[in-house]
Amino acid sequence: MEKISIAIDGPASSGKSTVAKILAKKLHYIYCDTGAMYRALTYLAIQKNVDFENENGLVDLCLTHTISFKQTEKEQLVFIDGNEVTEEIRQPNVTNAVSIVAKHASVREKMVELQQTIGRLGGVVMDGRDIGTAVLPDAEVKIFLVASVEERAERRYKENQEKGIKTDFTTLKKEIEHRDYLDSTREVSPLKQAKDAVKIDTTGMNIEEVVKAIEEVITVKS
Ligand code: CDP
Numbered sequence: 001m002e003k004i005s006i007a008i009d010g011p012a013s014s015g016k017s018t019v020a021k022i023l024a025k026k027l028h029y030i031y032c033d034t035g036a037m038y039r040a041l042t043y044l045a046i047q048k049n050v051d052f053e054n055e056n057g058l059v060d061l062c063l064t065h066t067i068s069f070k071q072t073e074k075e076q077l078v079f080i081d082g083n084e085v086t087e088e089i090r091q092p093n094v095t096n097a098v099s100i101v102a103k104h105a106s107v108r109e110k111m112v113e114l115q116q117t118i119g120r121l122g123g124v125v126m127d128g129r130d131i132g133t134a135v136l137p138d139a140e141v142k143i144f145l146v147a148s149v150e151e152r153a154e155r156r157y158k159e160n161q162e163k164g165i166k167t168d169f170t171t172l173k174k175e176i177e178h179r180d181y182l183d184s185t186r187e188v189s190p191l192k193q194a195k196d197a198v199k200i201d202t203t204g205m206n207i208e209e210v211v212k213a214i215e216e217v218i219t220v221k222s
């Protein structure tokens with residue numbers, strides 16, 4: 001079968017990266033987690049004391065530092081200038097600031113350039129917020145994953161517990177809602193279902209069921 005591009009978008013904790021990783025492995029495709037790029041830049045801004053509202057300062061960081069990835073069997077490792085920051089970019093201080101960093105037009109331009117370079121290789125499963133609408137508008141398969149905010153907060157809460165990260169459920173739910181609000185209302189490439197995307201409501205679905213539902217879409221579309 002010819003290699004296609006698969007775009008997976010949706011709000012926080014809807015299961016994008018989990019199912020994207022599984023699909024990429026099954027299809028022997030490249031997996032690209034675009035959220036990790038915005039997270040790495042946010043982490044860098046914290047380290048270098050660059051204000052999240054300072055668009056030029058953030059672009060300078062993109063130009064003077066290198067964000068790179070390495071795919072292992074288990075996960076996608078993230079590096080800044082060769083130093084691994086895979087765990088650091090998932091910490092709450094990054095999570096709670098990333099949507100501010102990601103709202104700037106010229107920051108997105110830099111990130112999209114990088115993502116499209118990866119996309120051009122073909123055979124890619126890319127997840128994010130604007131993949132179907134802006135990064136890979138010609139992707140053969142576009143999926144928009146959603147789930148109730150209650151369930152998404154529960155999933156993230158469980159994940160944090162397993163990782164030993166202490167969180168309060170109500171706060172976590174509020175943070176997810178706030179991030180979704182910022183991501184869907186920003187001016188540039190907001191989180192939005194592409195016209196030709198297939199929406200899957202994953203509330204009450206386990207990971208295997210979601211993967212199966214996407215595989216069915218792939219079979220029909222390719
Ligand atoms: O995994 P989680 O849903 O927590 O978020 P993520 O995919 O790691 O993305 C983190 C943040 O990066 C999002 O809340 C967006 O603000 C931003 N992002 C974006 O603007 N565009 C993308 N294509 C991917 C992420």
Ligand code: CDP
Pocket residue numbers: 010011012013014015016017018019155156159202205206207210
């Ligand atoms: O990438 P995104 O933020 O959309 O979500 P994720 O990081 O893939 O998933 C968040 C958490 O929900 C992970 O711990 C997944 O294992 C879990 N999950 C789930 O329990 N059921 C699903 N149908 C999808 C994800």
